[in-house]
Structure formats: C-alpha cells, structure tokens
Amino acid sequence: MKYFYYSGCSLEGTALEYDISTRAVMQALGVELIELDDWTCCGASAAEAVSELLSMVLPARNLALAARMDQDCDFVIPCSACYLNLRKVDEHLDRDEGLREKINAVLQEEELSYKGGIKSRHLLDVLATDIGAEMIKAKVNRKLSGLRIAPYYGCQALRPYGGYDDPEEPRCMEPLIEALGAEVHPWPMGAKCCGAGLMTTKKEIALELTGELLKAAKGADCIATVCPMCQMNLDSYQKKVSQVKGEDLRISVLYLPQLIGMAFGLNAEALKLDLNMAYTDSLRTKLKN
C-alpha cells in the first residue's frame, strides 16, 4: 500500500505531533507515504471566503504535483480542511468543464496541469477502510485496556464529502478503537461541530460549541481526533471553556494515530506526546498501569 501524503500547513506547525505520529504509525503498518516536496497551502477556509477560483486553484496545484509523478495511488490527508479542499477539486471538475479549463489556465503559470482522477482520501478513511481494524489489531502489542475513548470525527472529514461513513452517525472509528483494546465512549457528539475557525473570529460561539462537546465527553478518558483544527479547539481552550461552562471540563485529547501508536508500543517521543496540550496526568497514570 502506498499513498501520496499531503500533510498541510498545520501539521508543520501546531499539529506537528499529528504529522509525526501519522508517519510513525504508517511506517509500522508498512504503508508507504509519498511526499510532494513542492506542496503549497490548500487555501484553508480563507480562499473560499475570498475567491471561488482561488479556492479551487490552490488545492488543484497540489493534485497537479501528484499527477506529474505518475504513480497509481490515492492521496492520504490527515487534515480535514485540506482533505475537503483537495477533494472538492475533483468533485467540481467532474461537473464543470468551464472550471476545469480555468483551473488549468491558472496552473499553466507553473507549467502544471490537472485533469482529475486522483482520489483524495482522509487519513481516517484509509485507516478504517483500506487498513482496517484486523490489520491494526495484528500490530497491537500494548493493549490500551481499560481506556475509554470518545471518537471525535468533526465536520469536514465527513461532510460534505463522505462516502466512507455515515455523515450524521459515523461509526468507523469504533472498530479501530476496539482493535487497540480500548473501549468506545458512546456519545452522540462524534459528528458535531467544534466551532472551527470561529474560535478566531467568533470566540463566544466556538467556546459554546466546544463546551457542549467536552461536557458530553465526561466519562471518557480521552477524545480521539482526526483533524488539527478540532484538536486545537478541543485541547487548547479547556480552561476557558471550563470557566464559561462553570465546570471542570478538562480531558485528554489525542490524535487517533497517537493512540494507535501507543498500542503499537511506540514510545512517547516517537509520537510526540509531549507536544499535546491536553494529555492529562490521570491518563498518563492509567496508561502506565
């Protein structure tokens, strides 16, 4: 198995541990990740707020880079926003011939072109569908027994482009969590919104949404995430949210690959657990035992 790997900007910065743990876990699973040296930002949510065409061109440029490499494989993308943007290109190309021409006219600036056809897949999709719980279970050598994990999917990993799971009631993370020897914290919030970029622009709303999530996660030892934006909203504002909600809502929030890595027996350094903002002592203790 091999994939083009698009880490995206966040994974070079605030979500470094997501990047490193993803690579570590993929390596452990024998999955080859093909890097694109010249990749650029997908436009995040900013491009679409400014220019429709730009919001297509920025991700298309990366697809074009991959297309140039002439390898028969899909993209795997850990960041949900990047995933959405890359995938959007193909979804639109199929429907809109005019757009295809425009995009290519712009890409021509860099002597690139993209005709479509490279599948952009979310890391979660690849883990759940291609690799699967069986294969993961086979690599587990340090079961996360007694751990109760709340699977958090967020929005853009599921919507509007899903296909690999129910966009309202996603379940695909559950067999993976169980494969690690952990227990699934049943909650109805897996697909709810964390507030995303509103944390920057409309903080009070984002805090409200995050608060609801953290409240529902009570009883779990840890929330598993698959998106740097979700991770940041969930782990970095816990103090503030606790103040707003008037209760202690602190809880560990880890990237799913970090949890998988732990069960694979990878050490904390390999998974950059030290970079996590919310990796509570109680979880640490629990894991030690």
Place this chain on the structure above:
Amino acid sequence: MSEETRELSEGHAEEDLMAAIRENIKACMQCGTCTGSCGSAYAMDFTPRQMWRMVQLGMVDEIFNSRTFSLCSSCYYCTLRCPRGLPLTESIHGLKQLAVAKGVAEKKGARFYQTFLDTVRRYGRVREMELMARYFIAMKSPVLPLSFTPLGMKLMMKGKVSPEMPQFFRPGKLDGIFRKVKELEARS
C-alpha cells in the same frame, strides 16, 4: 494587507456573484432544515432560512448588515441535510466573498482571510505564528493579541511555533497563480 490580495477579491463582478447565489438557492422551499441544523443559528440575527428568503427577495442591504454568514463554521450540516440538495455552505462562502469584496465584511473575519491568503501568496504555506502576527498588525488592534496570548504562549512553550520565520520557498512563491486568478475573474 497587500494590495494584490485586496484587488483579487474586488475582481469579482458583484452582481454576478449575487446572481449565482440566488440561482443556487432558487429551489429552496423554506423548510427550515438549514436553520435547524446550524450550530451557530442561535447567535445569528437572521436564521439561515431567513437569509435565503432575503436572497430570494433581493434584500441585499439587510443581508450584508447582518452577521449571519460570518458565523458559519463550515460544518456542512445544512448542505448535508437540505432536502433540495442545495449547496448552502458554498453559498455562504459566496456571501462571505461578496462581503469581503464590498468591504462590508466584519473587519475581524475579512482581515483574517486576507492576511491568511497574503501569507499563502508570499510563502506558499502558512506558519500560524507569522499569520497571527500579521493578522494583529492588519487589525491594528492593540488589544486583540492579548486574547490570544495564552494560546500563543502555550504553543511557544511546546515548541510548536518558533518566533523565527523559516523560508520554505522564495517570497512571492504563488504570485503567478494569484495574478492569473485575478485576471481570469476580472474577465468573467
């Protein structure tokens, strides 16, 4: 903020964009599913359904006086659930674009987007710390950075952001692409 990015957003023919949005949501039957699905609806002055109605009835001024579209977190629930299959989140983005173009977008949001894209244009990728710094400068607000200080400090302590600004590429990495986009959009 660079002039180039600003021009980029002004390159649109505003009416075309508004017409496109109206076209998008023409088939709306006012069922209210979007509003019911929206996590931010409670904080909006007009609900999404009301806003689509206003689009239908051409109440442009009221739309851009409202803060409704700026509260969208792009969770795509409304798009997913709209029984008519209308591209609602996309249409919200359209309204955001229009607001930026009209210069009526709430300062905070619009500036953020433009700053962000400016970074992308220059460096190809985004470094959050640099972005923040540029954003605060663009907002010309001495107070705003303070509300992010705790996070910044935390991040810095974790070594996730460094005060230095490593250069991935030469500055002006995506100038060509941005220029071309602007050119094409002006034409349409």
Place this chain on the structure above:
Amino acid sequence: MRKKIGSALVVGAGISGIRSALDLAELGYQVKLIDRAPNLGGTLTQLDYQFPSDHCGMCKMLPLVERDSSSQYCLRKGLFHQNIEIMLNTELVEMEGEPGKFEVTLRQRPAVVDPELCIGCGECSRVCPVEVADEFNAGLAKRKAVYLPVPHNIPNNYVVDLDSCTMCGECEKICPTGAIDFRWEARSQFKILVVDDELIVRDSLKDWLIEEGFDVDTAESGPAALEKIAKQPYHLMLLDIKMPEMDGVEVLQRAKDMRPELPVVMMTAYATVETAVEAMKIGALDYLMKPFDPDTLVPLVVKLYENLERAGELKMEVGAVILAAGFGSFDPAGNGLNTYGYGEIPNVVTSIEFERIVSASGPSQGKLVRPSDGKEIRKIAWLQCVGSRDMHADADYCSSICCMFSVKEALLAKERSNGQVEAAIFYMDMRTFGKDFQRYRDEAEKTYGVRFQRSRVHSVEQKELGGDPRIVYTDITGTGREEIFDLVVLAAGQRPPAGSDVLAETTGVELNQWGFCQLKPFSLSLTSQDGVYVAGSFSGLRDISESVIQASSASLRASGLIHSKGGGLAEASESKVAFRDVSREPPQVMVALCTCGDTFTQAVQIKEVESFVSNLDSVSHVHRFGSICTQEGWNQLEQAMEASGANRLLIGSCMPYLYTRKLRDLGANIGLNPALMEVVDIRSSVFPGNNSSQEQASREIRLALSMGVGKLKGMDPSVSTGTPIAQKGLVVGGGIAGMTSALGIAEHGFEVFLVEKTEELGGNLRHLYRTLEGNSPQELLEQTISKVQRHPNIHLHMNSRVLHSHGRVGRFITTIEKEDGSGETLEHGVTILATGGKEATTESYGYGQSDIIVTQHQLEEQLHSGQIDPAELGVVAMIQCVDSREEPRNYCSRICCSSALKNALYLKEQNPEIDIYILYRDIMAYGFLETYYTQARQAGVIFIQYDVDDKPKVNIENGRVSAAVTDPILGREVVVETDLLVLSTGIAPEGQGKLAEIFGVETNQDGFFQEAEYKWRPVDFLREGVFTCGMSHSPRNITESIAMAEATAQRALRILASERLTAGSTVAEVRYSLCSLCEKCIEACPYGARWRDEDEEKIMVDELSCQGCGSCAAVCPNSASVLRGYRDQQIFSVIDAALEEIF
C-alpha cells in the same frame, strides 16, 4: 349469463390487483391473479384502519351482484371467485407474443407445505428452531421459518420460508396430516457435479451432499468435467475457479456451450471473488465462498435445488396483463444518511410499524406501548416527507398519501388512549387534496387536538444513549426548539416495488426517472407497452380510493383489448345450470364424514358419531370417506350423493373454506343448488395440541354436525331465476368524463345514450389549452369527440336535459327533454352521472373591481386569446385557496395548485423576466407534480405561504393592484405591486342537487355527488346501478377524470354484460301477511335495497341490491322480514342443536 372467452393475468394481489381481478372476473374473463408474497392483500393486510371511517371496509369491493360466484367474507382473510385463480409465491418471468395474445411464464416458488393438507394446527411452527423478524409486524415481532404469513387468513395454512429454513426437517416429522414434504427422495434424482482440483474439497463436498440425499459426481479438472458433461446431463455443477490446466471460467464457458441450461455455481476463494462475479456475467448462477462450512454450504445447495427443481413453471396464454405490483417503502436507514436514527435509536418507527403497534393483531395486541421497552406511549411525533420531496433520497416527488396516513394514525393514537396521547405532526405542506380530506384534518386539529407543526425536522437524536428520541426543529419564526417524544413515527415515502426493474424488462413497460411505471398521457392505466396495463401504486403511490379507480380503469382497458381481439363479451350465451327443484320434497340430508385416512377414526369413536348423526331429524344417509380432499375421495362422495337422492348435503371435514369452489362444481354436476350444501369443521377438535379427551372431541363433533343438519334442514330450497337487464347505458354529461364512460361501454358492444345539456361536447375541457405535463387537451378533446360522434353504439342527445327517472338497476326509465320542449323516454340498465363542476366565482380579493384581477381559468383563456401578453407583464401575483379550505367551502379543489404552477411556468417560459409571486397555504403538488413545483422555484417563482387567519390584503388604487402578505419566515409584510393578480378560486358543484333528486342518489354537504363509500366504492352510488365520475363527484384533473370515467364504465359493464342478473342465494324477503309496514327495515338497509310501494302497500326488496347482510331481519320485530338461508326456524334448530350438546 354469457360465457366469455379470454383471460387476463394480474400481477400483484394487493388492493389494486384484487380490484382489477374482480372486475375482469365479474365480466366473465378467466383471471390469473399472482403475487410474489405468500399471502393476498399486499400492504393492506397490515393496515387495520382506513381513514376517514377509521375502519377497514375492504369487503365492500366484493361483488354486489352475482354474489354467489365469490366469497362473501372478509377480504383481508381471503378471496374466492369462480373466475379467479390465485397463485401465490409466484412471479411473472417471461412474456412473449402480442397484445391480445401473450404467452406468459409464471414461476411459483416451491410450496413445502401442501395447502390442501395443512390444517393450520401450528405444530410445525412450535417445533421450528429458526426465529426471524416477522414481516407482517414490520419486524416488530419474531416468527419461525415455518409460519403463518398473515394471522387472519382463511384458509390459513402455514408456509415455509426457504430463505431462513435450515431444512432440519423437524416440522415434517411432526406434521399430523403429512402436509409438509421436503421431498427428500426426489433429491436422489438430482445430479450434482463437483469440479475441484483438490481432492479434499471434492470428497468433503461429496460426503455432505450425499448425506443430504443428492446424487453426486466429481471431476478433478476442467477437461474431466467437460467430458462428463458431454456424456450425461447434470442438474447442477459446483465449479472451482482456480484450477491448473483449465480455469473455472473457461470450463464454464465451454460447459455453457454444450449445455446452456446447466446451472453452474462457482466456488471461489477470497482473492478471486471478482473473477466469480465476472463468471456470473457469463452465465454462472451464483458463487460460493471458500473455505466451506457444511452448515452454510448445504442449505445453499438445497435452496438452489428447491428453486431449480421444485419451483413450478407454468406457461399460459392471456389476452392482457395488468401490473399491480404495488410499491416499496423508503428505508430511512438504507441510504447512508440515517438522519432519523431509524434502527439506531429505539422508538423511532415507520408508519407501517406504528400501524402494527396499534393493530389488535399486532405485537402488543393494539395496546399503545413502545415495542422497545413496553413503556406506555404518551407523546408521539410524526415526521412527514421522510424520503419524499428530498433530493438526497433521489425523490423529487411527493408520496401523496403520507399526510392523511399520519393524520389517521394520530387520530387512532388519540382514540386508543382516550385522548391522552399528545400527537404532533411535523410537516412542510399538509396535502389534503382529496375529497373531504381537509375537513378530516381540521377535525383532527380542532376536535381531537392533534398538533400540526409546520416544520421539517432534519433529524432525530437521543436525549442520552438509548434514551427517548429528541427532536430539534425550527418553528416558522426561526426559533429553535427541542422536544422529547416517547415515539417518533417516520412517514416513510414511496419507492418502486422491489423487482420492478425486472418486471418492467420482462413486460417491456417503461419506467419513469424514479423507477415507477411510466403512464401514457391522459391515462392512469396505459403503459408504454400495448396490452400491458398498470393499476395502483406501481405508477406512483395512491390512496385506496384512487387505486381502486385506477384498477378499474386498467381492467376496462384490458377488457377492451380482449374484446377488440374477438375475445370479449360477444360470445354466445351459455345456458345456466338448472338445479333440481326440491322445494316440494321433505329435507333429506346426506352426511359425509371424512375420516382423514385413519387419524380421525383413531381420535374419536366414529361409530358412535355415525349413529348419533343418523338419528338426527331429516338425515337420510350417512357415509364415511377416507379423504375427500383427494380427487378420488371427492369422486366417491359425488357418486354417493347422486345415488342417495338426498336433497341436502352436509360434509364433516377440515377447512370448510376450501370447499366453496368444489361445492359449486358438485352442484353443477348433480343438479343440486350448492346453497343446500354445507361443510362443517369436525377436524379441529382432534388437532394435536388440542388436548381434548376422546369423549370431549366426540361431543364437539356431534355438536358441529347436528348444528349443520339443523341449518340445512330449514334451508329454503327455492331457486332464483334472475332479473332481466336492459343492456343499455345512460350517461348524463358530455364532458371528457361522460364521453370516456360512453366510449368505454360502447366499445364493448353495448348501446349508450349520451345526454348533454349544451350544444357542444367537451365541457370544461374546451377551455383548457395546456397541461402541466405539457400535453395538449385540445388534441385529446378533438380525438374523443370524433370517436364519440362516429361510434354507432353511442346515441347523442344534445341540448337535452333529464326530466325524470324511475326504475332500478337493470331497468331504468328516464325521460329527457330537448331544447324545443320535445321529450323522449329512454330505457337503460345503468346510469352514469358525469355532469362536471365549474370554476367557482368569488367576491374576495377585489375580484370584479379591476380588469387585472382574473381567475386562473381566465388567465389561461386570455393567454390563449392573446388578451394577455406575457411580454408586457412585469410582476404577477397569484393567490391560492380563494374561499377554499375554510367553511363553508372547506375542501381543496385539487387542481388549482397545478394550474398556478402551469400558468406560472408558462409565463416564465414566455418571459423569464416576470417576477411571479404565488401566495399559498399548502402547495398541493402531490405525487410527481412535486417536480413541477421544484421547476417553478428553479424558474424563480417566489412562493410565500400565508395563514388562513391572516390572508393577503389586496389594494386597488388608481388602477394599480397590490397584494400585501405576511411572509412567515421573515415575519414581516411583503407588498407586491402587481400587473396581474390571479385568483385560484377552485371548483364548485354545478347542478348535482337536481340530478340527485331525479336519480335518487345523494350529494355531500358541498353539493358534489356522494359516492357509496369513499375508499372502496368510489364511483358507485349507494343506489345500485347508478355511478358517478369526473368533477361532479369532486374536483380532479383531466387524467383523473378520465380514469374515473373508465372505472364507471367498468362498473356499468359488469351489469350490462348479462341478460339476466341473479341475486345471491342469501337475500332478504318480506312475508307480507306479517308485515305491519313500519318501514324500520327500509331505514336499516345499508344498501338502499328496500322501498315501500305505495300502490301495492308493500315493502319491496331489490334482490340485486340486497347484499344479504340481514339488518332488515334483525330489525323486524315479527320476522316479517327474513333472510333466505337464515330463517328463524333454522337458527333455532342450530341453537337447539348446540344447546343439546352443551346442557
């Protein structure tokens, strides 16, 4: 009665199929009625209550004349008609030939349980180890693999569901009558060739299959296998894919060349699944996945065997085919977007499941408790448009029936709980477009307190996991709300029936974009394939009333085809069987006891029973027969009866209902009226599990027999001769409905008088120029008029009106008057009233005060005449429901929304720059009309909903017209300055009252004709022989009027087709010497079959209208009114016989 040749196939035995089959059978055609399911009745078997009566009433479809040819009990329990042969578990697999002469191939799934032998004791089900979800209870309960498909069927025999059966054989062992037969011995004739290169696979498969009784041969390679195949035929080949030398796919190809009919099943490992799928494309039947496990492999092979060998195939010739395949239901969990948590969240159910919850035959015996935890239900939400009007579910259509279905369910819940349940219906548009629907809805809201919440609910959540369902929704003002319910009912929309694509391919009919049967313009029954007609929801979901109409429309078309091909009604009369007149003989009863092999004699003291019976009064002969259910036994019985000279026959056996048809034949053979024969059940007393002692069983049997004798002894033996029929029809009204009716009758060779009051045919259709679907009404009109005018059987009476009519079904005498005052008297056997309706006029919204305020009708006229030029219009506003859907005209006119959509779309097409505003209450874009509503919005028409308590206000100033309306979404007033204001005033009745008086029929409170029964007899009047169609019955569009007209013609033909009509053997009569003329019986008669003859001073009974219900006999204090076959003396004898054994 005339004997007709010709036969038809009806596919699907739901309401529509049964209606079509009965229609054709009543005309004398032989009908084959098939259904894929193991039971009759389709969806209706699951529904106990129909709105608006909240009762069932299905039996009202049964024949009203010539009743003896059909069963007369509950139709949900079963159906018998002498001209209908029912085949269940059967599918149409092939159709060849041409209209009028199709050769069809029917495949019946194997019946493991012989229905002739099954006595319904249930032992098999008791021992069956398999438990699966019960479809009848919509999965809310469990059933076994051998089970009763519908608990209330008669006869009710068990069936084996081979898909879940493990073939353990326990049921076969326990069955007391040997009705269950897996026919193991036949397996030895079934040769299986196992081809695999691995010895271990070959050997183990061989062992397993031989153990199951099959004949197994093996081959170790492809070439070896081919050699064997060349030598001798096999019934099945199990073929490995991966073999050296020659792989399975190649073997398959070659084998198929040699023996194309050989069924092949591929055996594959995981890696080669794709190859296996490929193999299926080139002719493999199926594939099996390695590694094998005997527990899964063996049943698979057995199932294949059952389907291959035991499925009976029947080829037959039919003149026409009616597809009544019904509908499927949207699976809320099935499309990957399970927003309602169906199947995930407990207590989220579908409408059908709810129907089972409230059903007395359902899992909770009708108690209003939750299936998940038995908790009492106190608060219910109905969510409308689940899988309808939803692009995500690929459904840009409305499912038409769910609105009323939910209202009905809400009322049922209210009733079941004495009003304690809180019922809320969440909807977008409440589509109350049918006759009386609006009042039903209003009553639900005002009288019973059902809450109507205009809001589309996007999803159902749980309060906590496993908790009560929670609904988050936005009310009309935009306020977000949250409510917890005990139960959420999803009004799941329609889908095409399962297998519809295959059926369409087999029969060559086209499907529409959503997979429903595509109809021809202006018809509800013509498909793209001549000779194949559609009835019921296969062409889009319909309520019962419309399905019944459509089914009759289909049967008229089918009959018309068969008739035109020379089958039909023109054949010579067949003399009716003359029964021996035994009225002067004393009753002599022959009692025939079936001993069911030996089982019966072992269980009771048969001698003692015999001697008891022979001592009964009037019993002349007693005979024992081994098994009269066999042909041989029956022949013996027939001979014995003939030899005995007895004039009554009592059979003691099992399953009395099985004998209806046999008794008729017996009667014909020996010339004895079958009414003088009776079958009583003497078998259930000795069923296994009944645990009754021999003495007790004997007593019960004596009781049954002596009651039977008692009844027979008092039976009136006189034979009815029938009433002569005037074989002509009268149609009043020359609009499209009247003309269609007249043509329907005329084309079957009968004369029709068509009376039209104006000088022109065509009625309202003359002023319609377009339909929403883009068809041309004028073309239709021209063609129809030309056919009517040219038809030799149609006698036109233009400028004429009906003055007077008397007489009754079979013979009416009607006087008509021409414009010049001259009169004419017409004699006819049936009457069809099709006088139409008219656009209502109004004084609302400034109508009449400005030239630019027009009705929809005027708009269409003026667009046609050029008086209105779309190019000159800037803004157009339309107001719907003008004076409608509120008292006094509290009904929906059904066509106004489509008219508005039609005219709006036309205006937009002519001039896209026009701003069009449609102010509406609920858009009645039912069925596939929804897509035009979508189109109108896409075209930019703006729809603004208004409330009846806050109607739009029209302002006229200086020739300018504006309409102000509160937009409920923005909560503020929107003022539309308009160049044209169009009012949808709806349809009003036109002169029905006078005609109703003349023909002795009823009108409803709105002045439209009142049908006998909205759902089951939608085109009949209570008065037999008078029918109604078109807008004189209720507002409806052209196509719907035509279908209804066809249905009336069908109903009329049923009467006209015979020279004489015979009443049933069970009819009421009056003993005049006792009658005090109190007329209670007239009031009591539900069929209007009685009247007082003032000249004779007698109460008269119309034998053809009388349905033998006995209400008159019950209400008559001194038995002056009696029911033939149920005289007091008879009943006394029966009671005496019963008491004799009990006390």
Place this chain on the structure above:
Amino acid sequence: MATTVKIPIKDQNLVSSLQDFFKAMLRDGGINGLMVAQHLPTKNSVMPTLVTDPDKLDTADPLAPVFPINAAKVVSKLTRKPLGGKVAVVLRPCEIRAFIELVKLKQGRVDDVVLIGMDCLGAYSNVQYPDFAGDNGMEATLRFYRNIQEGKGTACDGFDVSPACKACEHPIPENADVLIGLVGVDLKDHLLAKANTPRGEELLENLGLSSTSEPEKRGKEIEKLVTERLSYRDQMFVETSEATADVGKLVSYLGNCVNCYNCRVACPVCYCKECVFLTDVFDHEPSQYLRWAKRKGILKMPTDTVFFHLTRIAHMSTACIGCGQCSNACPNNIPVMELFRTMAHYTQTAFDYVAGRSLEDDPPLSVFREDEFQEVVAKSH
C-alpha cells in the same frame, strides 16, 4: 308565544265545564270530530268515543281516573291513512307518547289529528275502578279531584292509582297540540288550555276564551309531583332489578305466565300485525318438545313464556312509554309493567332516547353511529 286561555269552571263542576269546552270546540274549532273518553251507558265503563255531534258529549269525562285501553292504539287506527277530516283527540300524556312512537313506526299519521292532552294525575286499575266509581262515574271523578285538592293525594276511599302512574315522570303532556292544565291551577275557577303548536292555536282561537298565563305555582307543583314519582320509580327499578337479577329469578318472576298474550294486545306500542309468537316460527315440531324434555328430564309447559317476554322486551323496550296497560291486562297479576319499565329505562338511557318525547328523535335502532358501544363492537379482528 304560546296562547294560554282559561276554561271557566261553572258550578265547581270540572267535568261539565270541560264538556262545555269540548262542545264549543266541536262547534267552532274547525274540526270534524272529537275523540274523547265517555262514560258509557253500560255501568261504570269509560271508553274512547269518536263524536261528531256536540250533543253527544254529555257523558264525556276524560278526567275519570281510569283508561281501560291506551287510546293511542285507536288513534293509530284512525290515522293510518288519510281520514277525510280533522279530528281532535283527547288523550293522557302516556297515550300521546305512545301515539308518537306509533307514528315513528309508520302506524299512524299526525296530519289529520289535533292532540289534546290533559295533565294526568293517574288512573286506577281496570279492576279497581268499578268499585271506586260505584253508580255515578262522573261524581266519582269529582270526588277524586276534590280529594287531591284537599291535599290527600290520589288515594281515595281505599283505592289508589296504579304503580305505573305512581312511577310516571311524565304527568304533563308537553308535546300535545293543546294542553289542558290542572296541576297548580285554581280548579275552583278555571282550567288552563294552552296551545303549543299552530294547529292547537287554530283550534282555540275561535272559542272566545279569555287569555291568561300560567300561574307561577304551576311550575313548582309540577316539579314536586315529578320528584315524588321519580323517587317511586327509582325504588321500583331497584326492586325489580333485584327480583329479576338472574335467569332463575326471572323465570320465577314470570312463572305465572300462561301465554295469553294479553299484555301484548294491551301494549300500545306493540304494533305488529301478527305477533311472531303466533306465526310458524314458534310452530315447533311435536317431536321437538320431547327432545327438549329429554335434555333435563322435565319441560315446563307451555314453553316460550320467558322467551316471549324477553323477545317483547327486545323489540319494544326502546319504545315503551310506561303506561302500565300490560299489568292492567294481565290475568295473573304478573308485574309486567315493572319489568318493562325497568328494562326500558336501561335501553333508552343507553341510546339517550326518551320514548314518545318528540317526532324529531329517531328511534334508536334506525340510527347507526359508528362510535357508539365501542365495548360491544370493539375493533378487533
């Protein structure tokens, strides 16, 4: 407003004053005949008479406390078909109510009659009345009313009105065209005549009587009277229910029945031309009797006695107006009225029906309401 007039009482003689009134009515009331009860020349019998000559009213006495038959039956005979004239009929409330039931059963028509009803204080039984009346019936009538006016009630000289009358809660003929009022009226001075219908007004308008209004105390006295009767009635219901509580008790309650069918003949609402019990339906085979006897070894003869009464209850209890003629007619003193009234009370209550109240009320069994008696017609399959 209804016309109310005074019928003056001369010489303190109620009976002769009424006779004058009837004579005037027959002369000037626009009617062709008058049906009223009269003392017949035969000793002590009071029977309805159809009078066309005003001079033949000298023994008319509708107030006599006796009614040997319920006159509804004869009014029905008069009105089954067009009569060829208009007749006023003077009836007791129970007779009017019976007649209304018969009209509903198409056994009579109201077109040709004017119903004149009298406040009814009850009647003695057919057996007792001759003893009470002695030689002078009309004098006896005056005695009866004097007794009442003196506050001594209806019991007089050791006789009292029948149980049916004591239990009758309908003493006032509210549904008559013309009502002749006694209760709460100053009988020393006048009687009340009130026209309730146009037809009644027509009758009264030419008689030159002075108009008046109902005295205030009339309402109260009626209420008092009805209350007394209701309490008697309800006590009767309790006792009868107890006495017939099971099959055994019922059999002994009716034990003396000899199948004479007098009760049926006397019953005004039993309208069948021929009773089913006289038809071939009950013409049992002789051998049947033996079989019945065999069942328990003993068979009471005649058979079908209880069955007869039950059948009559089934047929007629919804129409029973409680006149008590059945008991009056019974030769063996079976309390038939008590049984019928009790059963009728239950059936009529069940259907929310009051027999004889109004022509507007449809008889219960001619109306089918889908929602009634759910406990009986429960929707199960």
